[in-house]
Amino acid sequence: MIQTWFKIFFRNSKKNWLNILVNILGLTVGFAGLLLVLLYLNDEQSYNANNTNANEIYRVIHKMSDGDVWDSSTNVEGPKYLEDIPEVKDYYLSDGWYGDFVVKIDGKKIFTRDMLKGSNSFFDFFPYKIVEGSVDNFKKVTSNAAISEEQAKIYFGNKSAIGKTITFRGRSYIITTVYKIEGKHFYMPKVVTQFAKEPEGHWGSFSKNLFIKTTKGANKEVLEKKALAVWYQNEVLPSSKRDGITPEDFIEKYGTTPILEPLKDIRLKTIADEAGPEGKGNYQLILIMLSLSILLIIISCVNFINLSIASATQRAKEVGVKKTLGLSKITLTRQYALEIVFQGIIAFMLSLLLVELILPSFNDFMKKEISILNYQILIKLIFIALLVSILIGFIPAFYLSKFKAVEVLKGNVSRSKQGVFARNMMLGIQFLISGFFLTGSLIIYNQVDYIMNKDLGFKGDQVIVVSMNEYKDRYKKYELAKKELVKHPNIDVVTSNSFMIGGGSSNSTNVSFNDISVQTNGNAIDFEYLQTMNIPLITGRLLQENKASDTLTNVLINETLAKAFNIYDNPIGKKIKSGYGGSESKDGKFQVVGMVKDYHILGMDSKIPPTMLFHWNTFNFMKQNFWMMQFKIKPDNVQETLRYIENYWKENVEQGYPFSAQFVNKRFARTYAKYQKQKTLFLILTSVVIIISLLGLFALATLTIQQRLKEVAIRKTLGASVKEIMFQLIKSFLKITVIASVILIPIAYYFMENWLENFVYRIDMPILPFIITPILLIILVFVVVGLKAYNATKIDLIKYLKFE
Numbered sequence: 182m183i184q185t186w187f188k189i190f191f192r193n194s195k196k197n198w199l200n201i202l203v204n205i206l207g208l209t210v211g212f213a214g215l216l217l218v219l220l221y222l223n224d225e226q227s228y229n230a231n232n233t234n235a236n237e238i239y240r241v242i243h244k245m246s247d248g249d250v251w252d253s254s255t256n257v258e259g260p261k262y263l264e265d266i267p268e269v270k271d272y273y274l275s276d277g278w279y280g281d282f283v284v285k286i287d288g289k290k291i292f293t294r295d296m297l298k299g300s301n302s303f304f305d306f307f308p309y310k311i312v313e314g315s316v317d318n319f320k321k322v323t324s325n326a327a328i329s330e331e332q333a334k335i336y337f338g339n340k341s342a343i344g345k346t347i348t349f350r351g352r353s354y355i356i357t358t359v360y361k362i363e364g365k366h367f368y369m370p371k372v373v374t375q376f377a378k379e380p381e382g383h384w385g386s387f388s389k390n391l392f393i394k395t396t397k398g399a400n401k402e403v404l405e406k407k408a409l410a411v412w413y414q415n416e417v418l419p420s421s422k423r424d425g426i427t428p429e430d431f432i433e434k435y436g437t438t439p440i441l442e443p444l445k446d447i448r449l450k451t452i453a454d455e456a457g458p459e460g461k462g463n464y465q466l467i468l469i470m471l472s473l474s475i476l477l478i479i480i481s482c483v484n485f486i487n488l489s490i491a492s493a494t495q496r497a498k499e500v501g502v503k504k505t506l507g508l509s510k511i512t513l514t515r516q517y518a519l520e521i522v523f524q525g526i527i528a529f530m531l532s533l534l535l536v537e538l539i540l541p542s543f544n545d546f547m548k549k550e551i552s553i554l555n556y557q558i559l560i561k562l563i564f565i566a567l568l569v570s571i572l573i574g575f576i577p578a579f580y581l582s583k584f585k586a587v588e589v590l591k592g593n594v595s596r597s598k599q600g601v602f603a604r605n606m607m608l609g610i611q612f613l614i615s616g617f618f619l620t621g622s623l624i625i626y627n628q629v630d631y632i633m634n635k636d637l638g639f640k641g642d643q644v645i646v647v648s649m650n651e652y653k654d655r656y657k658k659y660e661l662a663k664k665e666l667v668k669h670p671n672i673d674v675v676t677s678n679s680f681m682i683g684g685g686s687s688n689s690t691n692v693s694f695n696d697i698s699v700q701t702n703g704n705a706i707d708f709e710y711l712q713t714m715n716i717p718l719i720t721g722r723l724l725q726e727n728k729a730s731d732t733l734t735n736v737l738i739n740e741t742l743a744k745a746f747n748i749y750d751n752p753i754g755k756k757i758k759s760g761y762g763g764s765e766s767k768d769g770k771f772q773v774v775g776m777v778k779d780y781h782i783l784g785m786d787s788k789i790p791p792t793m794l795f796h797w798n799t800f801n802f803m804k805q806n807f808w809m810m811q812f813k814i815k816p817d818n819v820q821e822t823l824r825y826i827e828n829y830w831k832e833n834v835e836q837g838y839p840f841s842a843q844f845v846n847k848r849f850a851r852t853y854a855k856y857q858k859q860k861t862l863f864l865i866l867t868s869v870v871i872i873i874s875l876l877g878l879f880a881l882a883t884l885t886i887q888q889r890l891k892e893v894a895i896r897k898t899l900g901a902s903v904k905e906i907m908f909q910l911i912k913s914f915l916k917i918t919v920i921a922s923v924i925l926i927p928i929a930y931y932f933m934e935n936w937l938e939n940f941v942y943r944i945d946m947p948i949l950p951f952i953i954t955p956i957l958l959i960i961l962v963f964v965v966v967g968l969k970a971y972n973a974t975k976i977d978l979i980k981y982l983k984f985e
Contacts, residue, residue: 255385277390613925635781647840681809692749907970
């Protein structure tokens with residue numbers, strides 16, 4: 182019986198090879214897309230999954246009065262939460278980012294990345310496997326250090342690392358612990374050290390990462406309320422009294438709300454700008470990819486069902502014969518459903534092969550190291566593939582089994598109105614999904630093109646930035662290097678600033694004018710910086726080296742800050758008060774001498790922040806934030822100039838550290854890289870969906886027109902022209918296309934408007950994609966169906982009329 186079934190399946194497959202090809206190809210691509218997304222999602226969700234304490238650990242972040250969410254915390258919060266909130270059992274405070282240092286070991290110097298400094302409770306929050314030494318030894322004194330197993334081999338080869346001494350940043354550490362990192366975590370440092378002493382600070386200084394560990398089952402909302410109460414008692418009440426305002430006014434002006442983020446949610450769902458040194462997952466991209474892969478499977482299923490039902494009439498006599506021989510409806514349904522399930526299994530196997538082939542390119546594109554050998558994901562996909570195959574298998578199988586034996590053996594197989602309606606509805610869904618992909622691609626292309634070509638407010642042409650690694654005397658080294666490097670004929674300018682274009686170190690404070698207070702970014706600059714970056718001056722003047730007050734009490738502001746203070750029309754001469762304190766200005770007030778044009782720093786999905794610009798010498802503490810030199814170089818002999826800078830750098834600025842240079846424009850381009858990826862993925866999927874839809878349309882048109890060849894012969898005999906016959910064959914497809922296009926408009930508008938809301942700077946919803954999409958769909962229907970319709974007009978009339 183099985184042999185007979187295979188023979189029938191094979192013969193039908195040969196007869197309807199195009200249908201089989203379209204069906205299997207569609208499901209293969211759909212399953213492959215879903216598998217890629219599931220593997221990518223699993224990789225992102227694996228962060229902190231191996232942490233046994235993950236459910237009790239929270240990162241403390243803060244929502245500011247202007248709505249911004251900072252990922253950093255103050256040094257004083259952790260101890261106070263531990264003291265005042267019973268559910269808090271421990272805290273871990275650390276530097277916000279890894280440090281990269283030259284480590285001295287037995288006279289050797291080894292540059293080491295990803296070194297972390299923090300409290301001694303690191304392993305209580307991140308319980309890595311200890312392979313040598315112990316956590317208790319690590320905690321004993323602050324001069325002890327822990328090191329990863331991988332780094333221990335780099336430092337000491339096969340020798341034990343325990344008891345060895347490493348030195349960096351002028352401090353020596355004894356290694357007491359060697360750990361092994363298994364899985365992915367918020368922190369994956371190569372070396373862990375401790376603060377020399379508990380960091381001092383106050384409630385307004387945000388510079389560290391803070392984690393708290395709670396009792397099991399502690400309620401997050403209750404904890405946040407208690408943390409807010411601690412903040413109110415220790416910051417709001419004392420500070421409002423100091424400023425002579427009510428607590429309510431203080432909250433309105435400077436209010437800060439602590440928020441607790443579960444450790445396991447930080448990677449993908451953080452509401453802060455940063456998700457830690459290991460990076461932030463692109464949750465929106467995952468949702469988009471997952472949605473699109475599901476739509477791809479749906480369109481493949483619609484194709485499958487449509488073609489199977491349309492070709493059912495070709496097997497009507499087979500059904501009649503089987504029923505005459507005594508096969509029941511249930512048996513027939515099972516047999517025909519099994520054929521489709523078998524095709525689904527083939528598609529699943531081919532999807533595995535396809536994923537294996539494209540996974541290297543996908544990993545390179547997404548900067549991942551994903552393997553297909555994830556058995557949990559594969560089992561899930563097998564289950565989904567079987568479920569989908571069974572679902573789409575039983576619909577046409579049930580339709581086939583309903584044929585009446587007497588009618589089909591006589592050759593009377595008519596198409597029911599219900600069957601035609603179902604086929605047209607599914608064809609409409611296919612056009613709807615194809616249209617959504619097409620419309621979405623056009624809108625995404627317009628938005629990405631807009632942000633890539635928008636006036637950024639600066640011009641970073643031929644400006645390179647070089648990052649510094651050593652903390653000691655950075656600004657002094659910069660001043661010395663500037664005097665020497667600017668002598669090179671190909672180097673026009675050597676300059677610097679603290680708030681780097683493209684993101685990085687930032688520092689902010691409350692700046693007030695009259696009764697208005699604004700959280701403002703402080704940007705320390707050198708005299709040539711604004712001219713080097715071609716940032717226009719709107720009014721007033723720039724800071725000048727020959728004016729002593731320009732390094733003491735004079736500042737510049739950007740347009741956003743001027744508008745916030747309502748002084749945009751006349752900012753010059755206004756006195757603003759900085760929360761940084763007063764340098765030479767005893768009352769903490771500074772005079773505005775110029776207003777510069779707003780320019781983008783963090784990307785199009787972030788607002789241009791209110792910014793106060795001042796010279797490095799105005800606030801000496803800002804020199805601690807110095808970390809990049811910038812060079813304006815001539816376009817001639819760029820590589821030779823870079824080699825000259827590198828050689829000077831390694832000899833005179835930082836010995837033993839790597840030289841890292843990049844152009845400012847490329848650095849800023851990273852801010853919209855994720856949207857370029859969305860654009861590329863959407864374009865690829867749109868192409869795949871349209872190709873699958875066209876193949877399905879071609880196969881369906883072939884079957885549908887084949888069923889109407891006798892009608893064509895009669896019309897032709899009665900004198901109908903080729904155009905009239907073609908229109909009659911095409912019009913039903915055109916009607917479905919128009920209806921689907923009308924339904925598409927509100928659906929595509931809703932989803933794409935939500936996508937555009939992610940951008941602070943965005944295009945208005947364009948009308949053109951909603952016009953182009955239906956026109957393209959109609960043209961494709963004309964081409965694909967029209968080709969088959971034209972061929973139908975060339976049939977042999979005698980062949981189809983000889984029995985009439």
